[in-house]
Amino acid sequence: xxxxxxxxxxxxxxxxxxxxxxxxxxxxxxxxxxxxxxxxxxxxxxxxxxxxxxxxxxxxxxxxxxxxxxxxxxxxxxxxxxxxxxxxxxxxxxxxxxxxxxxxxxxxxxxxxxxxxxxxxxxxxxxxxxxxxxxxxxxxxxxxxxxxxxxxxxxxxxxxxxxxxxxxxxxxxxxxxxxxxxxxxxxxxxxxxxxxxxxxxxxxxxxxxxxxxxxxxxxxxxxxxxxxxxxxxxxxxxxxxxxxxxx
Amino acid sequence: xxxxxxxxxxxxxxxxxxxxxxxxxxxxxxxxxxxxxxxxxxxxxxxxxxxxxxxxxxxxxxxxxxxxxxxxxxxxxxxxxxxxxxxxxxxxxxxxxxxxxxxxxxxxxxxxxxxxxxxxxxxxxxxxxxxxxxxxxxxxxxxxxxxxxxxxxxxxxxxxxxxxxxxxxxxxxxxxxxxxxxxxxxxxxxxxxxxxxxxxxxxxxxxxxxxxxxxxxxxxxxxxxxxxxxxxxxxxxxxxxxxxxxxxxxxxxxxxxxxxxxxxxxxxxxxxxxxxxxxxxxxxxxxxxxxxxxxxxxxxxxxxxxxxxxxxxxxxxxxxxxxxxxxxxxxxxxxxxxxxxxxxxxxxxxxxxxxxxxxxxxxxxxxxxxxxxxxxxxxxxxxxxxxxxxxxxxxxxxxxxxxxxxxxxxxxxxxxxxxxxxxxxxxxxxxxxxxxxxxxxxxxxxxxxxxxxxxxxxxxxxxx
Numbered sequence: 001x002x003x004x005x006x007x008x009x010x011x012x013x014x015x016x017x018x019x020x021x022x023x024x025x026x027x028x029x030x031x032x033x034x035x036x037x038x039x040x041x042x043x044x045x046x047x048x049x050x051x052x053x054x055x056x057x058x059x060x061x062x063x064x065x066x067x068x069x070x071x072x073x074x075x076x077x078x079x080x081x082x083x084x085x086x087x088x089x090x091x092x093x094x095x096x097x098x099x100x101x102x103x104x105x106x107x108x109x110x111x112x113x114x115x116x117x118x119x120x121x122x123x124x125x126x127x128x129x130x131x132x133x134x135x136x137x138x139x140x141x142x143x144x145x146x147x148x149x150x151x152x153x154x155x156x157x158x159x160x161x162x163x164x165x166x167x168x169x170x171x172x173x174x175x176x177x178x179x180x181x182x183x184x185x186x187x188x189x190x191x192x193x194x195x196x197x198x199x200x201x202x203x204x205x206x207x208x209x210x211x212x213x214x215x216x217x218x219x220x221x222x223x224x225x226x227x228x229x230x231x232x233x234x235x236x237x238x239x240x241x242x243x244x245x246x247x
Numbered sequence: 248x249x250x251x252x253x254x255x256x257x258x259x260x261x262x263x264x265x266x267x268x269x270x271x272x273x274x275x276x277x278x279x280x281x282x283x284x285x286x287x288x289x290x291x292x293x294x295x296x297x298x299x300x301x302x303x304x305x306x307x308x309x310x311x312x313x314x315x316x317x318x319x320x321x322x323x324x325x326x327x328x329x330x331x332x333x334x335x336x337x338x339x340x341x342x343x344x345x346x347x348x349x350x351x352x353x354x355x356x357x358x359x360x361x362x363x364x365x366x367x368x369x370x371x372x373x374x375x376x377x378x379x380x381x382x383x384x385x386x387x388x389x390x391x392x393x394x395x396x397x398x399x400x401x402x403x404x405x406x407x408x409x410x411x412x413x414x415x416x417x418x419x420x421x422x423x424x425x426x427x428x429x430x431x432x433x434x435x436x437x438x439x440x441x442x443x444x445x446x447x448x449x450x451x452x453x454x455x456x457x458x459x460x461x462x463x464x465x466x467x468x469x470x471x472x473x474x475x476x477x478x479x480x481x482x483x484x485x486x487x488x489x490x491x492x493x494x495x496x497x498x499x500x501x502x503x504x505x506x507x508x509x510x511x512x513x514x515x516x517x518x519x520x521x522x523x524x525x526x527x528x529x530x531x532x533x534x535x536x537x538x539x540x541x542x543x544x545x546x547x548x549x550x551x552x553x554x555x556x557x558x559x560x561x562x563x564x565x566x567x568x569x570x571x572x573x574x575x576x577x578x579x580x581x582x583x584x585x586x587x588x589x590x591x592x593x594x595x596x597x598x599x600x601x602x603x604x605x606x607x608x609x610x611x612x613x614x615x616x617x618x619x620x621x622x623x624x625x626x627x628x629x630x631x632x633x634x635x636x637x638x639x640x641x642x643x644x645x646x647x648x649x650x651x652x653x654x655x656x657x658x659x660x661x662x663x664x665x666x667x668x669x670x671x672x673x674x675x676x677x678x679x680x681x682x683x684x685x686x687x688x689x690x691x692x693x694x695x696x697x698x699x700x701x702x703x704x705x706x707x708x709x710x711x
Contacts, residue, residue: 051574052646058675080300080676081710090461093498093522099443102416106520106528107501108567154525212644231455232405236500237464237493243347244401 026134029144029169033162036170037201041067043245044217045077048118053214061085062123063246065227071234072124075242086239089124091199092154097239104236118207118217121156122187128162131155142166157184168192170201185209196223256514262559299343303354305707308335310699317594317691318624318698320601321616330366337362341394341441350402356395358443362388379566394443407451414444414466417491417504418561421522422634423579423627425534425559426516428489428506429468435626435655436666436684443479445470460497468506483510498522514539526568532561541584542622546595548615557582575636584630585623587659593623594691599673629693631658649671662688662695676710 006129039046048060060082064074070091076082084099087107095104107120132148133154140163150161158179163172174187186209189202205219233245256493288580310333313319323329337360343354364386380389397411418424422435431442449468455461467490472481480487489506504516520530539557542550563577585593600613622628638651649670656663668682684702689696 050646058647069591079710081298081672081678083710087691090495091498092525093495101439102414102441103418105419105421106522106530106565108528108565127653156525177648215646217642229405232453235453235455235462235464236495237451237466238404241401241407244349244352246347 026146027129029137029164030129030132030134030148032125032169033164033171034129034198036168038066038199038224039197039226040069040127041226041228042224044224045222047222048123049218049220050215051218063242064124065229065233065242065245067229067231067234069077069130070126071231072126072238073234073242074123075245076088077093077246084240084243086242088234088236088239089126090234094120094124095236095239097236099240104239108111118154118219122207122219128160132160143172165192168200172202183210185211195221195223197225199224275397296346296423298345298347298610299342303709303711304337304339304341306335306337306339307705308337309703310334311701312698313700314506316698317597317601317696321597321613321620322698324601324604324613326522330534332365333511334365334584335362336695350400352399352401352499354395354397354399355393357391358391360388360390364388367445380499381631390445394441397444405453410448412444412446413449414441415447415449415466417502417516417518419500419502419518419530420561420563420577420579421565421575421636422577423561423581423632424532425561425579425581426502426504426514426518426532428504428514428516428534429470429487432626435632445480447471449476460494460496462493464491466491466493470508471505472508472510479506481510485509485511487511489514512539525654526566528565530561530563530565532559534559534582536583541583542588542619543585543594544593544615544623546592546599547673548600548612550615550619571640573636573638573640575634576639577634579632579634581627581630581632585628586630588658590623590629590693591691592689593619594696629657633658634655657688657693660688660695662686662692664697678706678707678710680704680708682706 008152030169034040043063043065045071046062046064046172048062050058050060055091058079060079061077062074063077064072070089072087072089074087076085086097088097088104092108096107097104119192128148131151133148133151134146136145136147138145143166146160146162146164148162150158150232157176159177161175161177163174164170165172169186170192173189176184176187178184188206190204190206192200193201193203195203201221201224203221205221207217207219208215229245232244308623310330312333314329314331319329339361340359341356344353346353361380367386371635378391380391381387393412395412395414397409397413399410400408402408415429417423422433422438424430424433427433429445429447431445433442434440447468447470449466452465454463456463466680468488470477470480470487470489471485472478472487473484485508487506487508489504492503494501499519499521502516502518504518505514507513514534516532516534518532519528520528522528536559538554538555540552540554541557542552543612544550548571558580559582560580561577563575566574566576568574596612596619597616600616604610604613633656634653636651636653638649640649641647642650651668651670652662653666653668655666663686665685665687666682667685668680670678670680672678682704684699684704686697686699687693690696
């Protein structure tokens with residue numbers, strides 16, 4: 001009887017240790033994916049292209065700086081109608097500065113600054129591991145499949161289904177879902193590129209959405225590189241002055 | 248034997264097959280064509296010494312006049328020709344120049360207005376033009392002014408020193424901002440429209456911290472007033488001093504504000520905003536204007552001035568639903584505004600003046616009413632208002648098309664104006680806006696006595 005009890009306890013600890021190790025593995029994998037996409041503190045330029053069903057396109061160019069887990073600031077460089085607009089995200093708080101309006105106003109993650117399929121949460125995305133827990137991970141040969149659940153209700157998408165390229169440990173496809181498993185949009189990560197500074201990541205994200213039938217949006221990354229900036233850059237007061245960071 | 252090449256002949260089928268293969272391979276190639284990662288960055292990023300941008304705006308306004316309204320009578324009682332409608336066409340050029348130096352920068356935004364009216368209008372410039380065009384009595388009018396001209400020195404990321412003419416917008420409100428002490432009043436019909444700034448010297452100091460208070464900002468100001476500069480701020484030559492202390496604490500924006508000086512009613516304010524949920528923002532402002540002098544027009548044409556402290560309160564929210572419909576709701580208690588009885592006395596004055604004029608009597612009452620008009624006919628002249636704006640972005644998958652409906656309600660006299668509008672951007676950097684204004688209300692109410700039944704507005708804006 002004593003031996004049986006000892007065996008059960010040993011089995012319990014073994015199972016607990018195994019499940020903890022698995023949990024750490026999948027969380028570590030998500031952190032690795034985040035770091036492979038960009039250093040935690042960096043700057044980058046992005047071009048966003050909205051493609052309409054008739055093929056006509058509209059382009060937006062943004063400069064973005066990110067610091068730590070939860071600070072992101074972006075500045076629109078073109079077109080002229082958007083030039084000087086800036087957005088700031090500090091954790092769950094987001095602001096939009098429009099030169100005409102002259103002061104930052106609080107905005108929500110579901111709004112879209114540019115129109116099209118990308119919304120504010122996509123443009124000012126934090127690291128995946130900051131907003132999501134890995135519910136489930138599966139090895140599917142050349143790819144990993146991760147089922148991510150939002151850590152709280154303030155996150156824009158309740159669930160993500162992520163397919164990860166095993167060779168480079170970067171996403172290939174991310175499905176964004178509601179809590180009721182309704183598909184909001186799919187992000188396709190393409191064109192793996194070496195940006196220098198050990199940053200090898202997809203340079204293009206394409207997206208489509210059943211909510212916007214026939215429309216597509218594309219985000220092209222350029223000049224992704226580490227840049228450390230003081231915390232004061234990530235404040236509402238600094239939003240009208242973000243242009244001063246351009247080099 | 249020559250075989251006829253019909254639709255089903257092998258040659259035709261082969262050709263069709265080749266065409267399909269060629270075209271489909273072409274499509275595949277286009278699909279897989281890598282995007283250009285070295286996309287050209289706009290001039291703003293390049294080392295151009297001067298950046299140029301701006302807007303050119305064409306605006307046409309047509310109004311179907313309400314000939315029975317008191318404001319119509321106030322305007323036309325002594326005229327022989329009384330129009331049924333009025334129209335206006337305007338062109339506004341607003342270029343922006345900026346230089347990016349380190350640490351000195353310059354920003355300049357002049358404005359040139361050119362306007363044609365279907366009849367001669369008294370000067371209605373809401374700002375202070377440097378030069379007026381066509382000052383004689385004609386249907387044409389125009390103005391040139393500098394909205395902003397600011398020199399800034401930025402010795403560090405956390406500090407900016409500014410001098411010149413600058414728009415300083417304090418407050419958190421959308422339609423109204425009672426705590427925007429150092430700015431010209433907003434136009435509730437177009438709250439986003441930029442106005443002229445004031446000449447001032449100011450600083451902006453920021454500090455980021457760990458803990459409950461994550462950001463601390465200080466924005467002190469010195470605002471000179473004399474006969475030529477910032478004349479509408481104070482009634483004597485003086486230098487106003489004020490400032491804004493801003494905090495981001497407990498995920499809430501909190502601003503404490505004040506402005507004071509000789510010949511100026513001291514103002515104190517508090518403004519705050521917070522996201523209660525990612526799609527739900529609340530904001531509020533509380534403002535005190537000490538020793539505010541308010542002229543009141545009696546029904547007999549006499550003007551009396553009362554002096555008291557005026558407290559204004561703004562409460563608002565912004566909500567976005569899953570269908571990308573934004574709701575902005577605000578309530579304003581305007582402590583500087585007129586009460587129901589004050590407005591009734593003013594309306595009685597206009598009615599008496601117009602009736603006297605109709606009967607060929609002395610037009611003293613009409614003149615007294617017109618003298619009080621800038622105080623009583625201005626936007627948000629009364630005390631209690633509710634503002635609701637509903638914006639639905641890109642309905643039916645129509646990209647860059649945004650319909651909106653705005654309702655401004657005077658809760659004291661139960662009158663309102665309904666303003667539906669659509670904004671469409673058919674091409675990049677081109678925006679078309681069509682808007683209607685439909686004032687509604689009984690007699691002797693603010694919107695019920697507006698001069699027009701319907702106001703239609705079409706604006707075409709080109710960004711460059």
